[in-house]
Amino acid sequence: MTPQTDPRAGAAVKAADRAHVFHPWSTQELIDPLAVAGAEGSYFWDHDGNRYLDFTSGLVFTNIGYQHPKVVAAIQEQAATLTTFAPAFAVEARSEAARLIAERTPGDLDKIFFTNGGADAVEHAVRMARIHTGRPKVLSAYRSYHGGTQQAVNITGDPRRWASDGAAAGVVHFWAPFLYRSRFYAETEQQECERALEHLETTIAFEGPGTIAAVILETIPGTAGIMVPPRGYLAGVRDLCDKYGIVFVLDEVMAGFGRTGEWFAADLFEVTPDLMTFAKGVNSGYVPLGGVAVSGRIAETFGKRPYPGGLTYSGHPLACAAAVATIDVMAEEGVVANAAVIGTQVIEPGLRELAERHPSVGEVRGVGMFWALELVKNRETREPLVPYNAAGESNAPMAAFAAAAKAHGLWPFVNMNRTHVVPPCTITEAEAKEGLAALDAALSVADEYT
Numbered sequence: 001m002t003p004q005t006d007p008r009a010g011a012a013v014k015a016a017d018r019a020h021v022f023h024p025w026s027t028q029e030l031i032d033p034l035a036v037a038g039a040e041g042s043y044f045w046d047h048d049g050n051r052y053l054d055f056t057s058g059l060v061f062t063n064i065g066y067q068h069p070k071v072v073a074a075i076q077e078q079a080a081t082l083t084t085f086a087p088a089f090a091v092e093a094r095s096e097a098a099r100l101i102a103e104r105t106p107g108d109l110d111k112i113f114f115t116n117g118g119a120d121a122v123e124h125a126v127r128m129a130r131i132h133t134g135r136p137k138v139l140s141a142y143r144s145y146h147g148g149t150q151q152a153v154n155i156t157g158d159p160r161r162w163a164s165d166g167a168a169a170g171v172v173h174f175w176a177p178f179l180y181r182s183r184f185y186a187e188t189e190q191q192e193c194e195r196a197l198e199h200l201e202t203t204i205a206f207e208g209p210g211t212i213a214a215v216i217l218e219t220i221p222g223t224a225g226i227m228v229p230p231r232g233y234l235a236g237v238r239d240l241c242d243k244y245g246i247v248f249v250l251d252e253v254m255a256g257f258g259r260t261g262e263w264f265a266a267d268l269f270e271v272t273p274d275l276m277t278f279a280k281g282v283n284s285g286y287v288p289l290g291g292v293a294v295s296g297r298i299a300e301t302f303g304k305r306p307y308p309g310g311l312t313y314s315g316h317p318l319a320c321a322a323a324v325a326t327i328d329v330m331a332e333e334g335v336v337a338n339a340a341v342i343g344t345q346v347i348e349p350g351l352r353e354l355a356e357r358h359p360s361v362g363e364v365r366g367v368g369m370f371w372a373l374e375l376v377k378n379r380e381t382r383e384p385l386v387p388y389n390a391a392g393e394s395n396a397p398m399a400a401f402a403a404a405a406k407a408h409g410l411w412p413f414v415n416m417n418r419t420h421v422v423p424p425c426t427i428t429e430a431e432a433k434e435g436l437a438a439l440d441a442a443l444s445v446a447d448e449y450t
């Protein structure tokens, strides 16, 4: 599609935005949001005619790219027949979406509780676990992100929770494995795995196993840095949860639906949690949708007593129609396999080659379409390129990196001292190479700060 551009329209959109839109996670007077004119596939463009290759997939949700015609048509068709209907009724789009999701989730995660997004999925997973066990506490990892609503942000292990910590009840954080910045003085993946499991078991013992409802982990922590856990870690957590009667929750809001080159990241590690949250990729973010996939054992708890929770738009027909079409597209077009193949054959070797040439790259890690480059001042000391939670002037190196990427037509994902390479799972080899070339140029700017 030829981008329709009009700088005056862009200026008007921006003026109205600045006057009336209160942006999330932002200092309102400091932000300068791009006015987007359109998007298709792996690209979007602004009103001035600048076109960007989107290496962020929005907020890691457009797993099938923007404006897929089959999903757009399914939304239009649903709107024409039954735009909305209350959640207590059986509606074809909703039951079909639940069936398609349940067919793909691991093990017996066969009942789908729908929400509007990821944070509320986490809220409900925690509530289910508390009622199922009759216990109050939730254990979650530092260096994690679970959402912006009250309980979800309390569970989150990054600085965004600090402002809300006054309302935290029963949340205890622990360290999950991350060899590059090991909290356990580990030198090998195996040591990191063993020590992280020992640390979790000690935390459980000191908190009191009989007080802990759930351990919640992102299968692969995403926002906090795409830290693929060592082999054996998640299976070890599964065993600890079984040993102490704790509900194991895996948060697949970011890692699910093809992102890792499998339908779910849990498939990579062959683990089945008791509850699994999802959102984003379930319908590529075309209409807000999330949910919790519930195991038979936990579903049974609510077989003879009511589940005390729900949302007006649970399983909204438009969102579910988009999910059915998205899952069909993913199956028909081999999107999950594409993420694995382009990831292994193009993105991973490309990023490793960049790391060899650019001293600012401390580590390359990831899988499928889920990669992070950790940028450092010094490879030996691993000092981050910007300090933890940097803002303003102290964040200048990452701001310069991002500006250089954009000047080369690439929209990068930047968080703290990292850039994440998380393009749509439908990306072509040529697009991946184009993005890698732009990253090469932007990393040269980052190198100046090493």
Ligand code: PMP
Residues within 6 Å of the ligand: 059, 116, 117, 118, 119, 120, 122, 145, 146, 147, 148, 218, 222, 223, 251, 252, 253, 254, 255, 279, 280, 290
């Ligand atoms: N969990 C994880 C792992 C996430 O990555 C996110 C969003 N980035 C959420 C939960 C929250 O999802 P939402 O923003 O849809 O509420």
